[in-house]
Amino acid sequence: MKAGRQSVLLDPAPFLTATAAVAGPMEGQGPLGAGFDLVYRDLRAGEKSFEAAERKMLQEACSRALEKGNFNLDEIDYFLSGDLLNQTTVSGYSAAVLGRPYFGLYGACSTMALALSWGAMLVAGRFAGKVLAATSSHHCSAERQFRYPVEYGFQRPEQAQWTVTGAAAAVIGIAGESPRITAVTTGKVIDLGEKDSFSLGAAMAPAAASTLIAHFQELQRNPDYYDLIVTGDLGKVGLKLLKQILARSGYFPEGNLNDCGLMIYNPHLQQVGAGGSGCASSGLVVLGHLRERMRAGELQKVLAVSTGALHSTTTLAQGETIPAVAHAVALEM
């Protein structure tokens, strides 16, 4: 099944059998809003803190994914989750509520593809019949942890991105409904020296390129093998850089390459800087939107490449650079 140093072809290919995505108010007003399973009307979702709201969203996404697939929680062999908050507490506390054997992940905004990759491997490796994979991010919990509390009203530079509020979950099964997860490419961490914590798209673009090129070369696929290739949250700046790096290696995926962070908001009506970011960016777009388009017959083959920046406020304060990683999962009907 090993198809190269970073890529694995999954055989049998597990099914992405049920998914759900719940979104914050702004994401609900975006162009994909109608497709989400639930749109919260307020950012606190009725909870006492933004962090508690994010936990509620993650747990709601999990419940809805199970419901949509007619699964009981008890059928789930493993729960896999990660998020952006320190010590990935959204995931850890949610795991306590769910009560399933738990693999905690950290991949920053690459978590969706990381969770789908590991989940698909657990199923294809016959360690599990069904796993529940989830991730979340929240604009206000992330902003105050990584940059400034939103109440402070900080003026955001042009290259800054907007952390997506929401959560997404998927049930991956040995049997079930398509699409199937046919291949995964696990990313190497790439650090080209970016230090601007507002320019995460630039920090992550080389990692996305590294993973995409490995995927294309190892599986001997060209970009046009896929109806659509989406990166997680490169935004305007990062996507432009990615195209430049890919072009240098002879890949020109123009029409079928997009970024989830650019798809989730309306750039003319919503002020989101260079685009969306956060674990929920690829989570909501891939699990809440693209899977439906695949099932509707609009897309047959999608490559989802979630991208994550692996710094912390401590490392940036200490003058360190921003390493980044990208993981890819191939979804096919």
Add this chain to the structure above:
Amino acid sequence: MKAGRQSVLLDPAPFLTATAAVAGPMEGQGPLGAGFDLVYRDLRAGEKSFEAAERKMLQEACSRALEKGNFNLDEIDYFLSGDLLNQTTVSGYSAAVLGRPYFGLYGACSTMALALSWGAMLVAGRFAGKVLAATSSHHCSAERQFRYPVEYGFQRPEQAQWTVTGAAAAVIGIAGESPRITAVTTGKVIDLGEKDSFSLGAAMAPAAASTLIAHFQELQRNPDYYDLIVTGDLGKVGLKLLKQILARSGYFPEGNLNDCGLMIYNPHLQQVGAGGSGCASSGLVVLGHLRERMRAGELQKVLAVSTGALHSTTTLAQGETIPAVAHAVALEM
């Protein structure tokens, strides 16, 4: 290979083929000090910060594990690592240096068993021939992140534990030297409402009990199947509680149950409160000490149960409880 809802018997059982452990000065002075591959003379390890020192230690442990097994980095299919620092930056930055496909984990102090479990499944599932699994903790980086900077001279309560400084790494291979990882039991997150951030042993004991009982029941093994069962970092308080909980379920592993946090320091000569803690507690004791004792013929079967508390300073400030998890790996010659 599934042996129950939480346990998997690995077939073929991967080899824990090479390991290394590097330690801080206090750990070097402890009863197991002579067994570590390197003892740093100062806590900064010649680096500009404690965080940079921890990265150096993790990378050194990885280099030494590869060296001891006569492996090239290029032979490693995946690097798996996690640590305690926000956004697991020790692992992320080290992954950038190592340049191997990277799975980022978060399990707090349960990370060693989490990484060995995941790594063993990757190998047993034929997704990898060799993986490098690592973890680290550092007294000063952890104390200042979770509690107070050590320079502040805070008076520690009796139940507080001492974060172990050091790093450990293991090469897990489809072939190689024993012991083998024969079974893994993946923990559920347990939250019984503990809120004292100094009493992590108490928060983690029920999680350790949950995982141990699942392991015994699912694999139909009694505690005396093992020559030694070690928990990761329950310390004095947590180990006592664990024994009470196990006794209620009819398990009385008296002579063959110990805690890595109690083994790594000399309680009479070293002031470490209720014992050691941190990812490096089980890392150093299992990968730097017990594996050698197994290879020397002193122990045939060891069950290592790393224990982790999944809170953050944010959740504690918000009045939340401390959820915990424990993962178990069975090592057999």
